[in-house]
Amino acid sequence: MSDAFVISITGLEFRWRAAGPPVLAIDRLAIARGERVFIRGASGSGKSTLLSLLGGVTTPQRGEVHVLGHPLHALGAAQRDRFRADHVGFVFQMFNLLPYLSVLENVMLPCRFSKQRRERARLRSCGVEREARRLLAHLDMDDALLAAPAAELSIGQQQRVAAARALIGAPEIVIADEPTSALDADRRAAFLRLLEQECAEQGSTLLFVSHDPALEPLFDRTVALADINRITA
Amino acid sequence: MAILTLALKSLWNRRYTALLTLLAIALSVALLLGVERVRTEARQSFANTISGTDLVVGARSGSIQLLLYSVFRIGNATNNISWQSYREIAQRPEVAWTIPISLGDSHRGYRVMGTTIDYFEHYRYGRKQPLVMAEGRRFAELYDAVLGAEVAKELNYRLGQTIVLAHGAGDVSFVEHADKPFRVVGILKPTGTPVDRTVHVSLEAIEAIHSDGWMGGVPSLAAAAPDLTPRAITAFLVGLKSKTAVFRVQRFVNDYREEPLLAVLPGVALQELWDAMGVAEQVLLAISGFVVLVGLTGMITVLLAGLRERRREMAILRALGARPGQVFLLLVCEAGSLALAGVMAGMALLYLLLFAIRPVIEAQFGLHLGLDAPSAHELTIAGLVVACGFVVGALPAWRAYRYALADGMTIRL
Numbered sequence: 001m002s003d004a005f006v007i008s009i010t011g012l013e014f015r016w017r018a019a020g021p022p023v024l025a026i027d028r029l030a031i032a033r034g035e036r037v038f039i040r041g042a043s044g045s046g047k048s049t050l051l052s053l054l055g056g057v058t059t060p061q062r063g064e065v066h067v068l069g070h071p072l073h074a075l076g077a078a079q080r081d082r083f084r085a086d087h088v089g090f091v092f093q094m095f096n097l098l099p100y101l102s103v104l105e106n107v108m109l110p111c112r113f114s115k116q117r118r119e120r121a122r123l124r125s126c127g128v129e130r131e132a133r134r135l136l137a138h139l140d141m142d143d144a145l146l147a148a149p150a151a152e153l154s155i156g157q158q159q160r161v162a163a164a165r166a167l168i169g170a171p172e173i174v175i176a177d178e179p180t181s182a183l184d185a186d187r188r189a190a191f192l193r194l195l196e197q198e199c200a201e202q203g204s205t206l207l208f209v210s211h212d213p214a215l216e217p218l219f220d221r222t223v224a225l226a227d228i229n230r231i232t233a
Numbered sequence: 234m235a236i237l238t239l240a241l242k243s244l245w246n247r248r249y250t251a252l253l254t255l256l257a258i259a260l261s262v263a264l265l266l267g268v269e270r271v272r273t274e275a276r277q278s279f280a281n282t283i284s285g286t287d288l289v290v291g292a293r294s295g296s297i298q299l300l301l302y303s304v305f306r307i308g309n310a311t312n313n314i315s316w317q318s319y320r321e322i323a324q325r326p327e328v329a330w331t332i333p334i335s336l337g338d339s340h341r342g343y344r345v346m347g348t349t350i351d352y353f354e355h356y357r358y359g360r361k362q363p364l365v366m367a368e369g370r371r372f373a374e375l376y377d378a379v380l381g382a383e384v385a386k387e388l389n390y391r392l393g394q395t396i397v398l399a400h401g402a403g404d405v406s407f408v409e410h411a412d413k414p415f416r417v418v419g420i421l422k423p424t425g426t427p428v429d430r431t432v433h434v435s436l437e438a439i440e441a442i443h444s445d446g447w448m449g450g451v452p453s454l455a456a457a458a459p460d461l462t463p464r465a466i467t468a469f470l471v472g473l474k475s476k477t478a479v480f481r482v483q484r485f486v487n488d489y490r491e492e493p494l495l496a497v498l499p500g501v502a503l504q505e506l507w508d509a510m511g512v513a514e515q516v517l518l519a520i521s522g523f524v525v526l527v528g529l530t531g532m533i534t535v536l537l538a539g540l541r542e543r544r545r546e547m548a549i550l551r552a553l554g555a556r557p558g559q560v561f562l563l564l565v566c567e568a569g570s571l572a573l574a575g576v577m578a579g580m581a582l583l584y585l586l587l588f589a590i591r592p593v594i595e596a597q598f599g600l601h602l603g604l605d606a607p608s609a610h611e612l613t614i615a616g617l618v619v620a621c622g623f624v625v626g627a628l629p630a631w632r633a634y635r636y637a638l639a640d641g642m643t644i645r646l
Contacts, residue, residue, distance in 0.1 A: 095545055
């Protein structure tokens with residue numbers, strides 16, 4: 001494993017139940033720092049499982065998962081939760097936000113769980129709330145919406161808020177799981193541009209997971225899950 | 234801290250359901266604390282009814298019955314005590330003072346008690362407090378009456394007013410001593426005891442209105458006849474020179490040969506009487522305890538029912554790095570905050586209710602309900618309910634914890 005790699009997976013095998021069949025088996029996957037990687041996979045190809053492993057929510061039965069030099073396969077549950085809070089920002093397909101918090105509160109939420117991200121946000125904008133406002137402004141969010149409850153936003157707006165939340169406190173890795181599937185084509189491209197721009201600005205590695213090959217050209221590199229996963233659904 | 238604010242905001246988001254749950258808890262807590270307060274106040278005022286009296290003596294019956302009619306003015310005596318017997322016991326060397334009591338008449342529903350000046354001198358209630366005149370003086374003339382505070386207040390009587398006593402204890406009596414009106418010469422300060430509901434006259438006056446005249450309805454000149462020594466009294470209270478003599482005097486009274494008498498220690502009889510009513514009191518307390526349980530059960534039901542829709546929320550929190558323990562804590566905090574708010578609302582409700590019904594309770598039952606700050610005992614109960622809220626909140630929290638572990642951050646909906 002080299003320091004150049006943010007993510008390094010070797011000889012990984014994962015099954016949901018100890019006696020069940022393996023769902024994911026990857027011999028080798030390495031992603032370099034600052035890379036923008038498109039991970040292509042149809043639903044059921046083990047995408048979600050891979051993301052869970054990278055986020056440290058689950059651990060493989062066999063093999064090693066190194067992320068930012070942390071051996072996630074060997075860490076305890078609390079350490080993995082801590083790792084995720086500090087180093088990984090997530091954007092999901094939809095329903096990313098807590099409906100009972102305002103837009104601004106949703107964006108600041110990761111800083112409640114991670115001191116490191118709180119500190120970084122503070123360093124960057126002299127305050128967590130100011131950093132949240134800065135990110136939201138960069139992502140073209142109207143100021144008038146910041147105090148609104150998250151439930152009142154359109155889907156496109158919700159995804160931009162989710163992106164700001166994934167980016168706050170400059171986590172080293174941003175993982176986006178089909179974040180644009182609910183958006184139309186124009187908005188999809190605009191959203192991606194904003195996301196990539198922000199990731200580049202704060203030096204985050206972007207993993208973009210989707211089934212849609214049309215988006216491939218926008219990324220540095222494509223990893224087809226079907227090619228690296230020895231288990232085929 | 235982060236989790237607590239999240240919990241509060243989440244509750245606020247579901248404020249209508251939360252408010253209903255809170256209301257259920259508030260009502261149950263108000264009921265529980267209300268019952269508890271009435272219970273303590275009743276016990277207190279009960280124990281305060283009489284003090285400083287060493288023995289209560291009456292015709293032989295049950296000790297509770299004796300206490301009821303002699304002290305609480307409830308029910309009637311089965312028999313009287315002859316004046317001779319009373320004098321003999323009163324003159325024993327151990328006896329410091331006695332207060333004879335003669336009951337049987339009433340005035341507009343209030344009991345009339347014939348007694349002597351010694352009553353004002355020696356009767357004590359509460360923490361050995363003496364009777365104090367609010368206005369006027371003790372009775373001196375034959376047809377003088379001294380009113381308890383409540384009698385004067387309810388019937389709007391003032392000094393100098395004339396009142397007519399009725400035979401028997403009923404509210405409405407057909408035999409009135411109309412020919413011998415009494416004059417109100419004194420009104421006592423409130424005591425919170427049955428004294429407040431009593432019309433006090435002299436023993437001689439009782440004798441005078443019963444000796445003659447009233448049956449024919451024609452005023453008799455003989456009513457003013459000099460010999461008004463009572464032939465019998467209903468009961469008497471005894472104060473001893475030394476407490477150590479109490480059992481000796483009690484035995485003397487109980488073994489009295491001339492007529493069957495009974496002497497009881499008021500403290501012991503009060504306890505017996507309270508214990509007799511204690512079952513009802515315990516049942517009431519248990520019921521209100523169960524009502525609180527129902528309130529808390531309602532809360533878990535609401536939290537559990539909402540949990541399924543909130544799996545997504547848990548998954549988002551997990552993705553942001555929340556530990557399963559924090560998800561657990563979130564739910565426990567929600568339950569605990571609901572319980573705490575419910576208890577506080579319940580206490581507010583209780584004071585509001587107390588404030589509203591206090592005059593009625595005092596007028597109807599003579600029970601003085603204080604608006605004092607919650608006692609340590611009540612705070613303990615309130616704290617216990619909040620603690621129960623946290624504990625029962627562990628059930629939905631445990632479910633959420635299981636979801637959080639099983640779902641991880643993969644959201645399948």
